[in-house]
Amino acid sequence: VQPVESGGGLVQPGGSLRLSCVIPGHIFSTSTVGWYRQGPWKQRDLVARISTDGSADYADSVQGRFTISRDNTKNTLYLQMNGLKPEETAVYYCHADLGVLGDLWGQGTQVTVSS
Numbered sequence: 001v002q003p004v005e006s007g008g009g010l011v012q013p014g015g016s017l018r019l020s021c022v023i024p025g026h027i028f029s030t031s032t033v034g035w036y037r038q039g040p041w042k043q044r045d046l047v048a049r050i051s052t053d054g055s056a057d058y059a060d061s062v063q064g065r066f067t068i069s070r071d072n073t074k075n076t077l078y079l080q081m082n083g084l085k086p087e088e089t090a091v092y093y094c095h096a097d098l099g100v101l102g103d104l105w106g107q108g109t110q111v112t113v114s115s
Helices: none
Strands: 004-006 009-011 019-024 032-039 045-050 054-056 065-071 076-081 088-095 103-105 109-113
Touching: 004 088, 019 032, 019 065, 019 088, 019 109, 032 065, 032 076, 045 065, 045 088, 054 065
Parallel strands: 009 109
Antiparallel strands: 004 019, 019 076, 032 045, 032 088, 045 054, 065 076, 088 103, 088 109
């Protein structure tokens, strides 16, 4: 059982991408879910997360440019990314917080921001 991400790719600076992640239903409906990213030679950092009630929080660096959302009818998590910057080139990972059971990670999707 693993989340499956899609939507990564190559985009020019200032461009947009939308990432999607399908998470098994019984996990999706009961978990806070989110997106992390890990650039070359960097640690994995939180980008945004959204709770079961729809409340979201964002890293300061993406506030106002990225939007996280969830579709509970499709068990799908989204991340709309606008105004992308070269330094945001990274592997983006979908995550589900399982509480005492730990964490569930997707395999990641590459986002490359380059001209």
